[in-house]
Amino acid sequence: MDNTVKKSFLENWPVRHVETPLNWGDLVLDAYALEDIREILIWLEHQKVLLQDWNLERRINQGYRALFYGPPGTGKTMTAALLGKSTGRDVYKIDLSQVVSKYIGETEKNLANIFDQAESGRWILFFDEADALFGRRSLSKDAKDRYANQEVAYLLQRIEEFSGVAILATNFKGNIDEAFTRRFQAMIYFPMPNAEQRLRLWKEGFSGQLPFAGDIDWEDIAQKYELSGGAIINVLRHCALAAVQRQPAVVTEEDVHKGVRRELRK
Ligand SMILES: Nc1ncnc2c1ncn2[C@@H]1O[C@H](COP(=O)(O)OP(=O)(O)OP(=O)(O)O)[C@@H](O)[C@H]1O
Numbered sequence: 001m002d003n004t005v006k007k008s009f010l011e012n013w014p015v016r017h018v019e020t021p022l023n024w025g026d027l028v029l030d031a032y033a034l035e036d037i038r039e040i041l042i043w044l045e046h047q048k049v050l051l052q053d054w055n056l057e058r059r060i061n062q063g064y065r066a067l068f069y070g071p072p073g074t075g076k077t078m079t080a081a082l083l084g085k086s087t088g089r090d091v092y093k094i095d096l097s098q099v100v101s102k103y104i105g106e107t108e109k110n111l112a113n114i115f116d117q118a119e120s121g122r123w124i125l126f127f128d129e130a131d132a133l134f135g136r137r138s139l140s141k142d143a144k145d146r147y148a149n150q151e152v153a154y155l156l157q158r159i160e161e162f163s164g165v166a167i168l169a170t171n172f173k174g175n176i177d178e179a180f181t182r183r184f185q186a187m188i189y190f191p192m193p194n195a196e197q198r199l200r201l202w203k204e205g206f207s208g209q210l211p212f213a214g215d216i217d218w219e220d221i222a223q224k225y226e227l228s229g230g231a232i233i234n235v236l237r238h239c240a241l242a243a244v245q246r247q248p249a250v251v252t253e254e255d256v257h258k259g260v261r262r263e264l265r266k
C-alpha cells in the first residue's frame with residue numbers, strides 16, 4: 001500500500017472511541033439484563049485473580065465474548081461505554097458492516113494492528129452490526145465469497161482468540177449464526193422499555209434545566225407511546241431545539257407530541 005492510501009485508510013478505518021457522560025444509575029433496564037451485565041463487570045474487575053491467582057487459566061477461556069441484542073436505541077452502546085467507564089478501560093466501537101463491505105480486501109496487517117493495540121491497551125472491543133460478519137450464512141447472497149475471503153477468516157479468528165472483552169451487538173439474535181452463538185459467555189437481551197421504564201426515561205431525560213410552559217403529563221405520554229430510550233432522547237433534542245428559538249424559550253406539551261410523532265414515523 002503506498003503512503004497516501006495507507007494514511008487515508010487509517011483515518012477512515014471505522015473504529016471509534018466510545019464514551020458516555022452517563023452513569024449506571026441512568027441505565028433503565030430489567031433486572032435480568034442488569035445481572036448479566038454485572039457479570040461482565042465482575043469479570044473485568046477480577047479477571048486477574050480468577051485466571052492467575054486461582055490458576056483457572058487452563059480451565060476457562062481468558063477472553064470474554066458477549067452478545068448484546070435488541071431493537072435500536074435500547075442501550076447496547078451505552079452499556080458498553082459504561083463498562084469501560086467504570087473499569088477505566090477504553091472502549092472502541094468497530095462497525096462490522098463497514099469493515100466487511102469496504103475494508104475487507106485491505107491487508108491483514110491493519111486488522112492485526114487493531115487487535116494488537118486492543119490487547120496491549122486492554123481495550124473493550126464493541127463490534128456493532130455484528131450480523132455483517134457473524135450472520136447466518138444462508139441470509140446473505142454473497143456469503144460464499146465473504147467466507148472464502150482471507151481477511152474475513154482472519155478477522156473471525158482474531159475475535160475468537162481475543163484475550164480481552166469483546167462485545168458484539170445486533171438487532172436480532174436470530175441473525176447470528178449458531179456456530180458463533182454457542183461460543184458467547186453471555187447473551188444479553190435489551191428489550192424495548194415497558195411503560196414504567198419509559199416514564200423513568202422521560203422524567204430523567206427531561207430533568208435538566210429545560211424550561212417548560214406548564215405541567216406535562218408524562219404518565220400519559222409514557223403509557224401511550226412505545227418508544228426506546230434512544231427515541232426519547234431524540235424527542236428531547238427536538239423539544240430543546242423548538243424551545244430555544246421562541247420567546248419565552250419554553251417547551252410545550254405539543255413539542256413533545258410532535259417530537260414523538262416524528263420518531264414514530266421513522
Ligand atoms: N436502557 C436505557 N436506559 C437509559 N438510557 C437509554 C437506554 N437505552 C437508550 N438510552 C438513551 O439512548 C441513547 C442511545 O442508546 P444506544 O446508542 O445505547 O442504543 P443501542 O442499543 O446501541 O442502539 P442501536 O442498536 O441503534 O445501535 C443512549 O445514549 C441513552 O441516552
Ligand SMILES: [Mg+2]
Nearest residue numbers: 076077128169
Ligand atoms: Mg448502538
